[in-house]
Amino acid sequence: MISLKVNYEEDDYIPAVRSYLLRKPKFIALFTFLYLLTICLLRVLMGGGPGFEFDWFLLYAITTLLCYIGLLFYVLPHQRYRHSFKSVEEHRFHIAEQGIFYETDYANGVLPWRRCTKVLERKRFYLFEHEGRRVTVIPKRAFKNRLEENEFRELLKSKLPPAMSSKLLKWKEPEPGEGYVPPEKAPDWR
Numbered sequence: 001m002i003s004l005k006v007n008y009e010e011d012d013y014i015p016a017v018r019s020y021l022l023r024k025p026k027f028i029a030l031f032t033f034l035y036l037l038t039i040c041l042l043r044v045l046m047g048g049g050p051g052f053e054f055d056w057f058l059l060y061a062i063t064t065l066l067c068y069i070g071l072l073f074y075v076l077p078h079q080r081y082r083h084s085f086k087s088v089e090e091h092r093f094h095i096a097e098q099g100i101f102y103e104t105d106y107a108n109g110v111l112p113w114r115r116c117t118k119v120l121e122r123k124r125f126y127l128f129e130h131e132g133r134r135v136t137v138i139p140k141r142a143f144k145n146r147l148e149e150n151e152f153r154e155l156l157k158s159k160l161p162p163a164m165s166s167k168l169l170k171w172k173e174p175e176p177g178e179g180y181v182p183p184e185k186a187p188d189w190r
Contacts, residue, residue: 002095002152006142009185010081016127016137017077019120031072038064093138095152097159100128100136111136113159141184 006012021027039061046057094101099112111130118129128136143149 002093002143002148002155004093004095004138004142006091006093006139007089008081008091008137008139010078012125012137012139012141013081013084014077015122016125016135017080018073019122019127020129020135021072023118023120031068035065035068038068093142095155097155100138102136116160119156119160 042060042064043057046053046060089104089106092103094103099110099115101110102108111128115130116128117131118127120127120129124140126138126140128138130136140149143152
């Protein structure tokens, strides 16, 4: 059993939300539909007659796209994090043969391996998507060393379907005598 303790930070939560959203085809379709609808409304409001200026329309279209992207991928995730319980509680994970057991001061639960629909490994975290559009994020800095992280990966590979684990998990072989210790706190990049 692997036991981890972590306090989530914005540097853990925001990239995980972005990765999750970008991997959802329904979200991408809805985003595209709303953008095209906005552009069509702009075209109608600007009048599409003979005096229509395409340059201004193009400028409005690009500005609208940048506003949508900024709102969905920067403003809303930061606001959601600040108002979430994840920003103040310590999370404890116990990873075992049965699944991922998690506990906080206010909630306890288990995520059985059979309920994992997707697992995504990124540079700083593991993202588990499970039934009901729920997500569990485990930051890599929660592991004591790379050997513990590789033990976690081995457990994942044994419990997940081969197609899922081979596509999403990157394997890193520990170097002999390596003294890798992840930082306790994520660096402040502001």
